[in-house]
Amino acid sequence: MAEEPVNVNGFRELARQTLPKMYYDFFTGGAEDQYTLKENEEAFHRITIQPRILVDTSSIDLSTMVLGYSISMPVMIAPTSRHKLANPSGEIATARAASTCNTIMVLSISSTCTLEEVAACCNAVRFFQLCVYKRRDITAKLVQRAENNGYKAIVLTGDSPRHGRREADIKNKIIIPELKNVEGLLSTKIVADKGSNLDALANQTRDPSFSWEDIGWLKSITKLPILIKGLLTHEDALKALEVGAAGIIVSNHGGRQLDYCPPTISVLEEWFMLLVEKFRFSWTEECGKEQIFSRQWLLEHKLS
Numbered sequence: 001m002a003e004e005p006v007n008v009n010g011f012r013e014l015a016r017q018t019l020p021k022m023y024y025d026f027f028t029g030g031a032e033d034q035y036t037l038k039e040n041e042e043a044f045h046r047i048t049i050q051p052r053i054l055v056d057t058s059s060i061d062l063s064t065m066v067l068g069y070s071i072s073m074p075v076m077i078a079p080t081s082r083h084k085l086a087n088p089s090g091e092i093a094t095a096r097a098a099s100t101c102n103t104i105m106v107l108s109i110s111s112t113c114t115l116e117e118v119a120a121c122c123n124a125v126r127f128f129q130l131c132v133y134k135r136r137d138i139t140a141k142l143v144q145r146a147e148n149n150g151y152k153a154i155v156l157t158g159d160s161p162r163h164g165r166r167e168a169d170i171k172n173k174i175i176i177p178e179l180k181n182v183e184g185l186l187s188t189k190i191v192a193d194k195g196s197n198l199d200a201l202a203n204q205t206r207d208p209s210f211s212w213e214d215i216g217w218l219k220s221i222t223k224l225p226i227l228i229k230g231l232l233t234h235e236d237a238l239k240a241l242e243v244g245a246a247g248i249i250v251s252n253h254g255g256r257q258l259d260y261c262p263p264t265i266s267v268l269e270e271w272f273m274l275l276v277e278k279f280r281f282s283w284t285e286e287c288g289k290e291q292i293f294s295r296q297w298l299l300e301h302k303l304s
């Protein structure tokens, strides 16, 4: 019997042993040469800790605020698609875990449970992740459903106008279940006899023309705050501010979209150093534990 996993590497090994290869490759694979995927992990290994000792640790509080919601630690659940390929309870299990840990879950638009099922299963604070479909009416319906079901923000993924070229999925000719959230609205049945069905699906349904100018449309159909996910440059952070985003999520999509992007943690480190240099501010005094890249914070410090 497989050993009980004690960390994420253990879970990855368990998944390798138990999942069909096609699904294991889907969950763990990156785009093209997987340079960014590998660097994401390597970059963490290059960061070391300079510990201060003899500090009273009898009571530790890691809690922080995101968009006004208190969470127990500065860790949230990123949107990831198709959880039922790994667990029969799918995103419901993930939402319950978020609730237990008192953190926020971002539900992927490409979930295998509907957004209503996830909303009904627990009281976790949830955000809804969006990719804009060519059918704007269907995109608008999804945003409305998220709003009606108590999702607290829209996370617009901006780095996926096309599907990343994941070569393992292409080789495996991956076939995926139909998307639950658009059942009856949009046909997601793709029969591609060569290559990855995921590529074919994304290219058939997503609107690759959606750009900064279209954020106004998104804002016009929802009262929810909009976070923009997938940016890696100061220029795009400023654009996000200009168009009225409530916040940004610095990300390279886990190395699954454009390969040869810098590792996310290095971008954050670089931004942090730039901010320290530019404003000579003290992390704990001025920024505290508050959402460092919130709209207000970026505006106050005029990141440019």
Ligand SMILES: Cc1cc2nc3c(=O)[nH]c(=O)nc-3n(C[C@H](O)[C@H](O)[C@H](O)COP(=O)(O)O)c2cc1C
Pocket (backbone or CB within 6 Å): 026, 027, 028, 078, 079, 080, 081, 108, 109, 110, 129, 157, 229, 250, 251, 252, 253, 254, 255, 256, 264
């Ligand atoms: C299996 C899998 C599925 C994912 N699905 C989505 C998705 O549906 N939408 C999305 O915006 N990001 C998706 N992501 C990307 C994650 O939200 C997240 O960005 C990534 O895992 C971590 O990289 P980062 O630290 O650069 O953000 C997925 C990642 C994985 C591993």
